[in-house]
Each structure stands twice: as C-alpha cells, then as structure tokens.
Amino acid sequence: MAPDKGAPILEVRDLVKHFPLTQGIVFKKQIGAIKAVDGVSFDLHRGETLGIVGESGCGKSTLAKVLMALERPTSGTVKIDGQDMGKATGSKLKRMRRNIQMVMQDPYTSLNPRMTVGDIIGEPFDIHTEVAPKGDRRRKVQELLEVVGLNPDHINRYPHQFSGGQRQRIGIARGLALQPEIIVCDEPVSALDVSIQAQVINLLERLQNEFNLAYIFIAHDLSVVRHISDRVGVMYLGKMVELGKDVEIYDKPAHPYTQALLSAVPVPDPDGREQRERIILQGDPPSPANPPSGCRFRTRCWKAQDICATQEPLLQIRPGTAHESACHFAETHDVVHVH
C-alpha cells in the first residue's frame, strides 16, 4: 500500500535526549551529559515504514524510548496526529500512548515467564479498559493470536512453550492489541534464526497492509531494512546524517558514513568479491559524552577538512543530491553496485 501523503501521523522536531553524568553521592553535581539523541527531526505518514540504521551507541534505541514517552525528551517535540506528546499529561498522555506501541528486540526477555500468553496480550486492555470490555477480552486475545499466525487455543500456554519466532509473534500481538497507528520495532528480528527472520518480516508487512500501520523500523541489518522500508534514516552519534527514500540511500548514498556502512555489509554472493569496493573505517565511534566538534563523523572520515571541525553540517538537500544529508562534501557514490 502506498503511504498516505496527508498530514503526518508522527512529527519529530529537533528531538534531544541527554542523560546527565553526575559526580558525588550526597551533593550530586552534573559534570557532563551523554548526548544520546542530539537534534533529530523527521515525519512519518500513515502506512509508511521509516527504517533507522546505525551502529550500537548511535542513539537508535533512545530515540525509540523517547517516541514511546518512556523517556521525557530534554528538548524538542514529538507530535502524534498533531498533538504534542511532551505537553500531554495524565489521561491525555495515556490516550496518546495507545496510538504508539512497541515490539521489542529480544522475545526471550520481553515476555514475563510467569504470565500466560492470554495475560500478556490482554494486559494492555487492563490499562486501557475502554478498548475491550471485560467479557470480551478472551475473544479479542484469540483474534489477535489468529492475526499473528498462532493457534488461538494456545491462549493458556506460557512463553517458554513457544519457540523464538513464535514468541516474537506474541510480542507483535501485544503491540497490536490497542489498535495503534504507529508501531516502533526495535531490532525485531535480530534475535531470531535466519530461517525464521523471513517469516516475521512477512508477518509485519502483512499487518501493515491490513491495518495501515506506520512503522519505525530500527535495525542494524541493512538488507532487512531495505526490504521493508519506504524511507531510511542513517544515524551516527545521536544525529541523523542522511535521510531519504530507500533507493536514494542505498543506490545514491551521499554521506561518507552511509557509504562506509553500506560497503561494509557482506554481500551474499561470492562472485566478484575480490573486486568489490570496501571502505573500511578506522577505529571506533567516539564517546557520545564528548562528541567531536563540528561534524561528528570527521574523526573517522577520509574527506574531513578544516571546515568540518568548526562548522556543523546541517541535514539538508545538498547540490547534486536529491535527498537530505549532513555533510559539507556530500557527493553521491554508488558503493553497492561498483565492480
């Protein structure tokens, strides 16, 4: 289904989340901050999938938590359906939360082992009692089990009686329970076996078409992200460095980091492996507590010049490219198809 191009369901503007670093036990003094998310903006439309990629520590998961209102942003706004989540409190916030749900990474730890599947999937109804009246819940849970491809008769089983892929389906059913319009998937397939991953991805795509869901799909597996996403955002050290349609990001990456990331992905085809272009980055990403001045990627970048240390490149459309990138020397370069 083509994404609906009306008003966006989710608007994120200049979102910042800093975690304070403190010193002292009795007299706590802030000595700095981990800049986990540092000025991220994007829109998400109904029925659309936005993939978020980046290395560990780049702020993907913190972004997810702030979107879910599990963490309060340091500054910036998250608007769901035009309403500012940061300003909402009490019953209004509760209502807004119904509309955005999450599928967690690890189905082995994100399901309570002492609750039955029926209790796990039905728990959202305890909090949002208006969605399903008490007598109706069991039927609703069974419907949800059927929707995600599990046997509705297994409602009284415990999580350990299911395999990894089935558990992830339980997690998805719980996410669907309140009929949200947005689902944040944080690495939903990376804990699963290869032969099971495809099953879960197919399920997510089917559900999207059926319920016109909007997904934020966070993952580090770039081929999976490409398959499922309409647009892709690349994050590095708390910043969005490139944002565009999937074909733009994968075939015409403009930011050097995106190019390095794409060229590092092993291609499952041994033909021509000796000729393939590989940009191997040196070192590790710097600490988000003390990011480099100017462009954060400059310490590992082969294009870096003096301007990169002094002036921070903004995420904008650059000359010669059709999508937004945050590099002073943005230049499209197809790293995937070069032989």
Next chain:
Amino acid sequence: MAVKKSTQLLPAEGGLGNEPLLAVDNLHVEFHTRAGVVRAVNGVSYTLHSGETLAVLGESGSGKSVTAQAIMGILDMPPAVIPHGEIRFRGTDLLKLSEDARTQVRGQRIAMIFQDALSALNPVFTVGWQISEMFRVHRGLNKRDAMKKAVELMDRVRIPAAKQRVNDYPHQFSGGMRQRIMIAMSIALDPEVLIADEPTTALDVTVQAQIMELLAELQRESNMGLILITHDLGVVADVADKIAVMYGGRIVENAPVHEIYKAPAHPYTKGLLESIPRVDLKGQELYAIKGLPPNLLDMPTGCAFHPRCPYRQDNCVTDVPPLHEISGVRSSACHYWREVLDGS
C-alpha cells in the same frame, strides 16, 4: 605451571602432501541429560587444508559449535560423550591422545576464538597478563619477556597504543578491540588451525569488516587453516573457500563457495539463500522456510529437514538420506538433490 613433555606420539610437523591438515570423520557427539539423550552431532565429516577457509553454516542447535568444541577438546565430558568418530590432525587421531598430549595441541596448534569476547576474557586480569599467559604456560617465558611478546601481538592485531594499553582490563576496551585481544591470544603460538566461532556476530558491521580483514591478513601471513562458524550468509560469501551447511547435527551440503551460491543442491540451503531480502524482489513477500528448526531431543524420523521441505516424498520420512556425492568436491544429503539442483 610448566607442562610435562609427553612421550606419546604427537602429530608430526612439516609437509603434508595431499593429506588434509585436519579431518573430522563421522563424528558423533551426544549429551546425556536428565531429559534424555541429545544427539547434537550425528556423523559429521569435513576436511581442512593449510591456508584454506572452511565456513560451517547453520542455525542455533545445528551442532556447528559442538563440533568445534570436540575438535578443541573443550567439551564437558560428561555430560558429553563421543561414541564414534575420528578427528585427525596431521594424520593423528586427537580423540585417542592422552590429556597431556592433547594439551600440547590445544591452543598451540589448534586455537579458537569465541563469539562473546567480554565473557571469554577474565575480567580481573589485565589483557597483557592474559595474552602473555600463553607464553608463560606453553613456552616457559618469564613474566617480563612474556609481557613484551604480548605487546608485540597487540601491535600485530592493530590495537593502537599497545604499550600503554597492555595493562588495561577487558572492560576498558570496545567490543571490536576485545575481539582483537581474543585474536591476539589465539594466534600467540602460531597455530596451524584457527577455529573462529561466530567471531563477529556481536559486532557492528563496520567493526565486523575490520575484524574479517584482520583475520584474512593473519591467515595470508601464516598460511593457517581457518574454520569459520557462522550463520551469516553474507560473511560466508565474502571469505570462505568452501562451505559445510549443517542442519540437525548433520552436514546436509558440502560445496565450494561459488557453486553453492549459484546452485544449491539441498532444499535447506536453497531455502536459506532464497529467504535473503533482495533488491529486485522489494515489495514482494520474502520466501520463508516454513516451520521450525528441529528439537534435538525429538528429532524427526528419516531426513531431519522433511517436515519443512518442499521436495518431500514418502521415503524422506523413513530413510535417512546419505551424503550423495555430486562431484569430486560437492555432496548433498538429499534423496532428491538432482531435482533441487536442476530447479536452482
């Protein structure tokens, strides 16, 4: 602790002719647990030559790591039992060696890198101490010389400022650097065979690329044989010379890397390759192998893959398919490998 020199015949050094460096032959490994006998490895055979990279591909529970642990001799026995099989290293069956002789091989001539470097390293000793332990224990060097060697090795695996960092503890290093330290320990004594068990699974792609490049370089320098255990079809395509695909404790397909990606001869391999998201198939449903990997306590009869197989016929349910030879270098454990090969 000095290791006693064993008088028992150790694997010979020097030229091999056409003999493989390492040959696993019909290996079986069972675990005797309270819930029953778990047959983790059921007759696995593969060979490795000097300078060659063999990728062992499989999902969790396929027996790929247990096979590697049996080669290293680090299985807990009991509960593990090796009822049949041979592991020949330069012609000598390792399973028949005494524990003393085995210690001479383990770590010195066959070494291993583990998946999770943080839990494989000891958190209360400095990395320099842990690397130099190899030289102190196996080579009898004193502390100072061993530490010097450790710094050299850290340089060799490209840890920046090795001299200053040699006294740091594992938690002070990033994931990629920790894995480099694991690699430094494993290559310390110039092993002839290096087993890497999911060496990059816990790492980011850009760091994964660095580590795989380092391994390839070290292999070129010393001409060691590398066994790469992984589930990542991309990494395999990048570095392997040949592949052994494992499923349910057996090898289901053996082939040189280029042939297997072009035309798989086992339905499981074929399914795995087809389930990789591809650019030209965007927007379509991914091919998914249906069903679940087998439970090792309750293996299906006949071919272990039959409940998930699109090529299944009646005899698959009853007869265990032998490893059919397709050509001198390829084999497939499927009754209908011809149909699979023609259809791919």
